Amino acid sequence: MSDVSKIAEPTPVGLASFAICLFCVACVWAGFGGTGTAGVLIPLLFSVALVHFLVGTFCFLKVELFTAMAFYTYGFFLLSLAIMDLGKALNWFTTDDNTLLIFFISFTIFTVIMWLCTLVTETALIMAFTELVAVFVLLDLSIILQNSAFVKYAGYVGIFCSFNVFYICAGMILGAMYGRSVLPMGSAMYKPSNTTNY
Incomplete structure (x- = not known):
């Protein structure tokens, strides 16, 4: 078995791909996209889902449970969106609001757990997970209230969330390159009572 201590920290790769994907998707939700968004978003969702699965695997090898759970689960989310968008584009199948709401609520619940x-x-x-919770809640409300304006609001919040994730990614990369903390990340709200890796 290879020495996992020799594996570079995979988290920044996952963060960068997630931030790029979220920024693009959120911009489309906010109404900034054109008529050919599917041609960009579908390949992006598939590729970022793949990156997330790879990053999640390396996080498991490095015993980083929180990051592995995050990248694997949101990888499943992005892959599901990609398949739904592809199926819609090719007229393979359609989705109904009730089932889509169940899908979004399940990931809302998971995101709240991760936020805790x-x-x-x-x-x-x-802050990043607080904003991500808000994105999912707004997507839920867009279906519950049958109001597409909430999708646009989710897009705006998603753009801010992507900037936050870019910031965290930049902090990790700059810290690794400069050998010291460059961007402040702030402190925890609560002190953990164990030493479990995340």
Whole structure:
């Protein structure tokens, strides 16, 4: 078995891909996309899902449970969106609002759980997951209230969330390159009572 201590930290790769994907998708939700968004978003969703699965695997090898769970689960989310968008584009199948709402609510619940986990990390990560919870809640409301304006609001919040994730990614990369902390990440709201890796 290879020495996992020799594996570079995979998290920045996952963060960068997630931030890029979220920024693009959120811009489309906010109404900034054109008529050919499917041609960009579908390949992007598939490729980022693949990156997330790879990053999640390396995080498991490095015993980083939180990051592995995050990248694997949101990888499944992005892959599901890609397949739904592809199926719609090729007229393979359609989705109904009730089932789509169940899909979004399930990921809303998971995101709330992950948000609770972030309270023992840094402020930047807490903010990113707070914004991500808001994105999913707004998507839920768009279906419950049958109001597409909430999708646009989700897009705006998603753009801010992507900037936050870009910031965390930049902090990790700059810290690795300069050998010191460059961008402040803030402190945790609660001090963990164990030493479990995340």
